[in-house]
Amino acid sequence: MSVALSAPPAPAPVLPIDLEGVGVDLDGRTVLDGIDLRLREARIGVIGANGSGKSTLARLLNALQLPSRGRVKVDRSDTRSDARAIRRRVGFVFQNPDNQIVYPTVAEDLAFGLKNIGCGREESERRVARALSRHGMADFGPRAVHQLSGGEKQLIALMGVTLMEPDCIVLDEPTTALDLRHRRRFMAALESMDCTVIMVTHDLDALRSFDRVILLEDGAVRADGSPAASIAAYVRSCT
Numbered sequence: 001m002s003v004a005l006s007a008p009p010a011p012a013p014v015l016p017i018d019l020e021g022v023g024v025d026l027d028g029r030t031v032l033d034g035i036d037l038r039l040r041e042a043r044i045g046v047i048g049a050n051g052s053g054k055s056t057l058a059r060l061l062n063a064l065q066l067p068s069r070g071r072v073k074v075d076r077s078d079t080r081s082d083a084r085a086i087r088r089r090v091g092f093v094f095q096n097p098d099n100q101i102v103y104p105t106v107a108e109d110l111a112f113g114l115k116n117i118g119c120g121r122e123e124s125e126r127r128v129a130r131a132l133s134r135h136g137m138a139d140f141g142p143r144a145v146h147q148l149s150g151g152e153k154q155l156i157a158l159m160g161v162t163l164m165e166p167d168c169i170v171l172d173e174p175t176t177a178l179d180l181r182h183r184r185r186f187m188a189a190l191e192s193m194d195c196t197v198i199m200v201t202h203d204l205d206a207l208r209s210f211d212r213v214i215l216l217e218d219g220a221v222r223a224d225g226s227p228a229a230s231i232a233a234y235v236r237s238c239t
């Protein structure tokens with residue numbers, strides 16, 4: 001008897017990002033220093049204590065923050081000279097979805113970015129409807145954004161970024177305010193993304209299936225390897 005084996009899902013594509021001798025000073029204080037990273041994995045986590053520099057590192061990846069020293073290159077483009085093009089390729093999801101939801105209804109908000117990149121009305125409506133339905137939120141289009149729960153808003157924020165079809169999504173503590181059910185839904189949505197995912201988080205369990213986890217301490221890389229190894233190094237550093 002032959003057994004039909006379904007093909008394993010294709011690995012998500014990787015957007016190559018390089019940080020070379022990167023340092024960041026803010027208000028005269030060095031918050032990152034000596035960062036050399038060659039990012040070539042589809043799922044990368046960033047962990048570390050409060051104030052260790054995680055958000056600053058995340059913001060470097062799509063030119064929200066420029067380095068004070070060294071270079072950040074996204075697929076060989078420098079964030080200093082190609083910020084606009086890089087922001088199209090690298091989407092950013094903030095910890096607080098209110099930072100990126102601007103329109104009164106869900107459908108309007110999701111359509112906003114598509115309009116900005118020249119997507120016609122019909123195509124935009126089709127893409128928004130498809131995204132909502134894929135996330136089990138088909139009837140959410142006309143709903144007022146301010147009436148959504150925090151978890152629903154965070155899913156909408158993720159959808160808004162995803163609709164732009166970036167090559168990479170950087171997320172800065174996206175699950176902090178989510179309950180278990182919404183966190184699971186959010187992580188399932190993230191896992192299905194057909195692009196590179198780089199996530200800053202204090203939710204260590206969420207990273208167990210990731211390819212690589214980077215541990216920051218006092219603005220420097222303290223560990224960099226498998227989730228198990230980096231999380232163990234983090235736990236040791238806290239005891």
Ligand SMILES: Nc1ncnc2c1ncn2[C@@H]1O[C@H](COP(=O)(O)OP(=O)(O)OP(=O)(O)O)[C@@H](O)[C@H]1O
Nearest residue numbers: 026027029031048049050051052053054055056057
């Ligand atoms: N605009 C700024 N001016 C001065 N210092 C800043 C600025 N932004 C961040 N910092 C400082 O830089 C350090 C790193 O901040 P960052 O937000 O990157 O840390 P983090 O690891 O993301 O922290 P958390 O886990 O608390 O979110 C902190 O000490 C913070 O106070």
